Amino acid sequence: MIVLENLHKSFGPLEVLKGINLTVDKGEVVSLIGASGSGKSTLLYCINALETIDGGKVTVDGVDVHAKGTDINKLRQKLGTVFQQWNSFPHLTALENVALAPRVVSKFSRKDAQEIAAKQLTHVGLGDKLNHYPSQLSGGQQQRLAIARALAMEPTYMLFDEATSALDPELVGEVLDIMRMLASEGMTMIVVTHEMSFARDVSDRVAFFKKGVLAEIGAPEDVMNNPQDPDLQRFLSTIG
Amino acid sequence: MTDVFTTLQWSDLIFLLEGAWKTIQISVVSILLGTLLGMVFGWLMSLNNKLITFAVMAVLDVFRSVPLLIQLILFDSFVAIAGFPLPAFWSGTIVLIIYTASLVAVVVHSGIDAVPPGLRAAARCLGMSYWQEMRHVTTPVGLRTAFPSWLGVALATIKDSALVSAIGYVELLRASQILNTRTQESVKIMLLVGLIYFIISYPLSRLGARYEQRQKS
Ligand SMILES: Nc1ncnc2c1ncn2[C@@H]1O[C@H](COP(=O)(O)OP(=O)(O)O)[C@@H](O)[C@H]1O
Numbered sequence: 001m002i003v004l005e006n007l008h009k010s011f012g013p014l015e016v017l018k019g020i021n022l023t024v025d026k027g028e029v030v031s032l033i034g035a036s037g038s039g040k041s042t043l044l045y046c047i048n049a050l051e052t053i054d055g056g057k058v059t060v061d062g063v064d065v066h067a068k069g070t071d072i073n074k075l076r077q078k079l080g081t082v083f084q085q086w087n088s089f090p091h092l093t094a095l096e097n098v099a100l101a102p103r104v105v106s107k108f109s110r111k112d113a114q115e116i117a118a119k120q121l122t123h124v125g126l127g128d129k130l131n132h133y134p135s136q137l138s139g140g141q142q143q144r145l146a147i148a149r150a151l152a153m154e155p156t157y158m159l160f161d162e163a164t165s166a167l168d169p170e171l172v173g174e175v176l177d178i179m180r181m182l183a184s185e186g187m188t189m190i191v192v193t194h195e196m197s198f199a200r201d202v203s204d205r206v207a208f209f210k211k212g213v214l215a216e217i218g219a220p221e222d223v224m225n226n227p228q229d230p231d232l233q234r235f236l237s238t239i240g
Numbered sequence: 241m242t243d244v245f246t247t248l249q250w251s252d253l254i255f256l257l258e259g260a261w262k263t264i265q266i267s268v269v270s271i272l273l274g275t276l277l278g279m280v281f282g283w284l285m286s287l288n289n290k291l292i293t294f295a296v297m298a299v300l301d302v303f304r305s306v307p308l309l310i311q312l313i314l315f316d317s318f319v320a321i322a323g324f325p326l327p328a329f330w331s332g333t334i335v336l337i338i339y340t341a342s343l344v345a346v347v348v349h350s351g352i353d354a355v356p357p358g359l360r361a362a363a364r365c366l367g368m369s370y371w372q373e374m375r376h377v378t379t380p381v382g383l384r385t386a387f388p389s390w391l392g393v394a395l396a397t398i399k400d401s402a403l404v405s406a407i408g409y410v411e412l413l414r415a416s417q418i419l420n421t422r423t424q425e426s427v428k429i430m431l432l433v434g435l436i437y438f439i440i441s442y443p444l445s446r447l448g449a450r451y452e453q454r455q456k457s
């Protein structure tokens with residue numbers, strides 16, 4: 001379970017998160033939607049401690065993410081993160097990209113790590129690309145590689161930050177398919193997205209962000225078909 | 241009347257090779273220690289701490305901009321005046337180490353800077369510690385940018401080691417000058433000395449060529 005309590009975050013004078021409360025249960029898929037600059041990415045980075053926080057609390061399975069004694073490297077193994085940019089390691093093959101963290105962090109032998117990697121790459125449909133370098137893969141394939149790389153650490157949660165926004169339109173589908181597959185396998189996911197059909201079809205809940213405030217949250221049919229917040233109504237009509 | 245000049249002899253070749261050996265010693269020590277020290281400075285600058293970066297830059301700028309010859313003479317005189325005279329080899333090599341380090345620091349800093357921050361964040365998100373990420377992502381990716389520039393610095397260090405002759409150390413260049421004066425066969429000697437410098441640098445050049453080959457494949 002991921003719990004955000006009265007989470008505050010500022011960049012200098014700019015308050016980006018203004019007291020967010022949100023609980024994500026195991027097995028849930030929560031989509032975060034909202035205008036660019038509303039604080040969605042920052043929220044994810046407060047969960048995996050890429051950003052520090054200024055107030056409130058974030059706990060993951062009861063562990064206070066931002067407490068002094070927390071082993072953040074260990075905690076991050078539970079939190080797979082996929083960014084807008086796929087960030088493939090350019091000097092490694094697909095197989096080595098995925099095997100690196102199991103080998104270095106989880107201390108699997110090279111052979112076992114590669115076995116794990118091959119399994120995850122096959123899972124995301126890249127079983128025939130094991131020995132390709134990232135430069136030989138399309139954006140969609142590299143983003144699936146990034147998902148496999150995160151899955152290889154056997155995370156409890158997956159955080160997606162606009163995972164399809166940097167892709168050519170014709171490559172978006174293959175990545176969304178993998179995300180759908182993960183959701184159907186019961187993965188707990190927090191998904192920042194502009195793909196409204198994905199949010200509507202896959203999410204258990206949709207949360208609308210407005211200038212650092214969680215303005216509306218609920219089942220997709222309520223939030224997306226019957227929005228109460230006037231800004232959400234405007235947002236949905238422009239994007240949908 | 242006897243000629244004051246004498247012709248080249250076999251013993252002169254030995255004399256040159258002894259000079260070459262000293263050039264190799266100065267170069268190898270300066271490149272190795274200069275690179276290690278430069279890595280530390282380059283890393284310090286990459287920490288994005290304004291104060292540290294400013295302090296390191298200020299110090300290194302001095303070493304980068306004052307001509308090496310002047311640094312050598314100043315340092316050599318300074319240690320002598322301060323009452324710790326060093327053998328010419330060491331006062332020369334210490335200056336060359338610091339000079340090389342100041343150049344390597346820039347190379348290392350830009351190598352680290354060339355690694356996309358997203359790549360580093362992605363590695364950290366997989367649970368890698370700062371040093372695991374440094375070792376397995378930043379180093380190999382940054383080396384692609386840094387290695388060719390480092391090679392340039394290392395080759396320059398070999399050539400710059402000739403300046404240590406200014407404080408009286410008889411390395412390859414100084415040895416050749418001594419022979420020039422005695423034999424007046426400067427063209428022959430310079431050809432030979434040029435060839436020896438080329439041979440000393442050859443392993444590094446080969447390393448560069450092999451690296452480029454590997455990048456292409
Ligand atoms: N590292 C940072 N330093 C300063 N301002 C930032 C930083 N990261 C994000 N911001 C600002 O915080 C606000 C929220 O950003 P972000 O969380 O990326 O929004 P979103 O993901 O919803 O588009 C924006 O105004 C952005 O400019």
Ligand SMILES: [Mg+2]
Pocket residue numbers: 040041042161162
């Ligand atoms: Mg964002």
